[in-house]
Amino acid sequence: MGKERNKIEEILRRNGMDQFNNGPDFSKFKCPICGGSLVLIQGKKQRRVLMRCVDGCNLNDILLILGIEIQDLFHKREPNSSHWLNSGEGPR
Numbered sequence: 001m002g003k004e005r006n007k008i009e010e011i012l013r014r015n016g017m018d019q020f021n022n023g024p025d026f027s028k029f030k031c032p033i034c035g036g037s038l039v040l041i042q043g044k045k046q047r048r049v050l051m052r053c054v055d056g057c058n059l060n061d062i063l064l065i066l067g068i069e070i071q072d073l074f075h076k077r078e079p080n081s082s083h084w085l086n087s088g089e090g091p092r
Contacts, residue, residue: 004049005042032065033057049073
């Protein structure tokens with residue numbers, strides 16, 4: 001599981017949201033707006049967390065309630081990291 005997903009899950013738990021399903025690539029919580037399923041997905045090689053309410057609640061509204069910013073859903077890389085040097089990737 002990625003660091004980003006762990007971080008988001010911890011924030012959700014601190015906000016009193018119960019996790020009711022979990023797998024290697026996903027977690028499900030109750031949506032803070034509608035009470036439906038809020039799904040977090042992060043594959044092994046993904047550098048972002050996908051967050052979606054299955055009932056269609058607005059992501060910005062969910063993030064606002066939770067005190068999370070959109071950039072918290074993405075992997076943070078340092079521009080001078082050895083990963084970029086070794087992989088040929090760079091800032092975009």
